[in-house]
Amino acid sequence: xxxxxxxxxxxxxxxxxxxxxxxxxxxxxxxxxxxxxxxxxxxxxxxxxxxxxxxxxxxxxxxxxxxxxxxxxxxxxxxxxxxxxxxxxxxxxxxxxxxxxxxxxxxxxxxxxxxxxxxxxxxxxxxxxxxxxxxxxxxxxxxxxxxxxxxxxxxxxxxxxxxxxxxxxxxxxxxxxxxxxxxxxxxxxxxxxxxxxxxxxxxxxxxxxxxxxxxxxxxxxxxxxxxxxxxxxxxxxxxxxxxxxxxxxxx
Ligand code: 13P
Numbered sequence: 164x165x166x167x168x169x170x171x172x173x174x175x176x177x178x179x180x181x182x183x184x185x186x187x188x189x190x191x192x193x194x195x196x197x198x199x200x201x202x203x204x205x206x207x208x209x210x211x212x213x214x215x216x217x218x219x220x221x222x223x224x225x226x227x228x229x230x231x232x233x234x235x236x237x238x239x240x241x242x243x244x245x246x247x248x249x250x251x252x253x254x255x256x257x258x259x260x261x262x263x264x265x266x267x268x269x270x271x272x273x274x275x276x277x278x279x280x281x282x283x284x285x286x287x288x289x290x291x292x293x294x295x296x297x298x299x300x301x302x303x304x305x306x307x308x309x310x311x312x313x314x315x316x317x318x319x320x321x322x323x324x325x326x327x328x329x330x331x332x333x334x335x336x337x338x339x340x341x342x343x344x345x346x347x348x349x350x351x352x353x354x355x356x357x358x359x360x361x362x363x364x365x366x367x368x369x370x371x372x373x374x375x376x377x378x379x380x381x382x383x384x385x386x387x388x389x390x391x392x393x394x395x396x397x398x399x400x401x402x403x404x405x406x407x408x409x410x411x412x413x414x
Contacts, residue, residue: 165369167198167392168325169409170286171399172254182208185402186215192406193221198392200409201252206240209248224252227260230277242281253278257288258331268311279320286325287312293332302351309355318360325369326352327394333374335396345372346387353389378407385411
């Protein structure tokens with residue numbers, strides 16, 4: 164059975180001191196959560212946040228990595244560096260990376276393969292722009308992102324991968340996809356996984372929704388058959404909101 168995941172993506176927010184403070188305030192809520200939980204923090208805060216998380220169920224994640232282990236790649240962070248910091252998850256192919264840093268499906272594919280080789284758990288982001296949604300070609304777009312992003316990745320690796328469907332028009336806009344829209348795409352992604360890897364593997368793969376997820380819409384999103392949690396931006400920066408999100412479904 165798929166265990167839901169609520170993951171926070173802090174993006175480029177929080178100094179080390181602020182990150183430690185927020186993490187400490189998330190520990191009680193993470194301890195009572197019945198879902199899996201993670202926070203993906205800036206590189207600079209990984210070490211200190213990792214210390215705070217020791218012994219807790221809240222997992223540590225990064226927001227990007229380079230596919231090579233080392234070399235002349237100024238400003239980049241390698242999988243070995245993340246391993247050393249005991250990082251569990253790494254977000255790959257976020258739309259902001261694709262949009263502002265020219266990441267392509269090809270580079271995302273290299274990163275996924277590298278993350279898997281190094282024992283990291285990739286959270287692979289896909290999703291369409293407003294323009295594509297309005298043209299009605301969002302499924303073709305996401306299918307392409309997945310076909311290219313997953314090239315060379317074998318079915319036995321799927322259990323280590325989480326997919327996050329994040330429509331760009333819903334990110335940071337307050338405009339959440341309706342639960343029906345989110346479910347339709349997450350179901351489509353699962354069907355596609357089924358065609359690529361077989362029914363069993365597709366049933367086991369965890370698919371998140373991301374884009375303006377808040378305590379007041381998480382319940383409905385999570386009640387959908389094919390939505391196994393959320394990748395949360397803005398609301399993960401508030402201890403109260405993220406605590407509520409981590410405890411979705413709890414009494
Ligand atoms: P918001 O929750 O701020 O819309 O961001 C979503 C996101 O991009 C998570 O990766």
